[in-house]
Amino acid sequence: MSRRPGNPARRFGESGSIPFAGSLHQKSRSSPFLSVGLVVVGSLLLIGYSYSGSGIPVFINFLFISLDSCGLSCTLEAQTAIPILKKAYGDSMRKVLHVGPDTCSVVSKLFKEEDVEAWGVEPYEIEDADANCRSLMRKGIVRVNDIKFPLPYREKSFNLVIVSDALDYLSPKYLNRTLPDLARVSSDGLVIFAGYPGQQRAKVAELSRFGKPAKLRSASWWIRYFVQTGLEENEAAIKKFEQAASKRSYKPSCQIFHLSAYH
Numbered sequence: 544m545s546r547r548p549g550n551p552a553r554r555f556g557e558s559g560s561i562p563f564a565g566s567l568h569q570k571s572r573s574s575p576f577l578s579v580g581l582v583v584v585g586s587l588l589l590i591g592y593s594y595s596g597s598g599i600p601v602f603i604n605f606l607f608i609s610l611d612s613c614g615l616s617c618t619l620e621a622q623t624a625i626p627i628l629k630k631a632y633g634d635s636m637r638k639v640l641h642v643g644p645d646t647c648s649v650v651s652k653l654f655k656e657e658d659v660e661a662w663g664v665e666p667y668e669i670e671d672a673d674a675n676c677r678s679l680m681r682k683g684i685v686r687v688n689d690i691k692f693p694l695p696y697r698e699k700s701f702n703l704v705i706v707s708d709a710l711d712y713l714s715p716k717y718l719n720r721t722l723p724d725l726a727r728v729s730s731d732g733l734v735i736f737a738g739y740p741g742q743q744r745a746k747v748a749e750l751s752r753f754g755k756p757a758k759l760r761s762a763s764w765w766i767r768y769f770v771q772t773g774l775e776e777n778e779a780a781i782k783k784f785e786q787a788a789s790k791r792s793y794k795p796s797c798q799i800f801h802l803s804a805y806h
């Protein structure tokens with residue numbers, strides 16, 4: 544065949560681009576901001592694609608960019624901290640809920656501790672669940688649940704709720720609903736792993752003006768926020784955790800907050 548049938552993508556591009564380019568041209572004189580805006584949006588899309596190794600749609604991928612850049616650091620940190628949490632919380636680690644990305648790994652790690660039962664909430668769709676993770680989901684141990692909405696558990700269903708890499712993505716408006724809901728399902732306390740401000744790469748920090756990467760907040764911001772929300776830091780747990788951590792020379796690379804449950 545000497546003549547190829549029209550490539551649909553190309554045809555679409557041609558018919559689609561002519562009126563679009565026309566209107567851009569007409570407006571570009573009166574409003575140079577429009578074209579600047581389009582260039583910015585275009586580059587954001589390119590950046591989004593270059594970060595996406597797995598074909599996740601760009602806009603969802605924005606949520607993952609900063610997770611990638613610190614390698615899910617706080618969820619890994621939560622896994623590393625499990626033995627120390629066990630020392631600090633003892634019997635209050637009987638029933639644990641982990642909330643955060645890669646929750647299957649955290650839940651599996653929790654199961655390895657003696658006398659610990661664990662459940663997990665994954666705030667985003669699980670892209671490539673392995674057999675272990677699929678089995679945890681089938682059994683209802685791990686669920687996918689947008690944490691902007693109430694968790695599907697009754698009050699005080701768990702002794703301890705551990706959250707990692709999840710609250711950093713919520714604006715105060717949603718935090719106001721999510722944080723009390725996390726406290727609602729716990730009877731003994733809440734442990735929050737949050738990134739330190741400045742952990743993100745500069746490039747990602749720039750994106751925060753446009754996309755939705757994490758808003759990494761300082762310890763004083765969080766503590767002020769907890770007070771506003773009526774949650775108290777659990778001083779006894781903080782002390783025990785620090786003791787257990789120093790015994791094992793454990794230095795977390797994330798901020799860790801210990802909160803008391805509602806009375």
Ligand SMILES: *[C@@H]1O[C@H](CO)[C@@H](O)[C@H](O)[C@H]1NC(C)=O
Binds near residue numbers: 719772
């Ligand atoms: C969140 O809740 C606090 C305390 O109730 C309130 O002061 C603040 O205005 C709320 N923020 C938003 C964005 O709703």
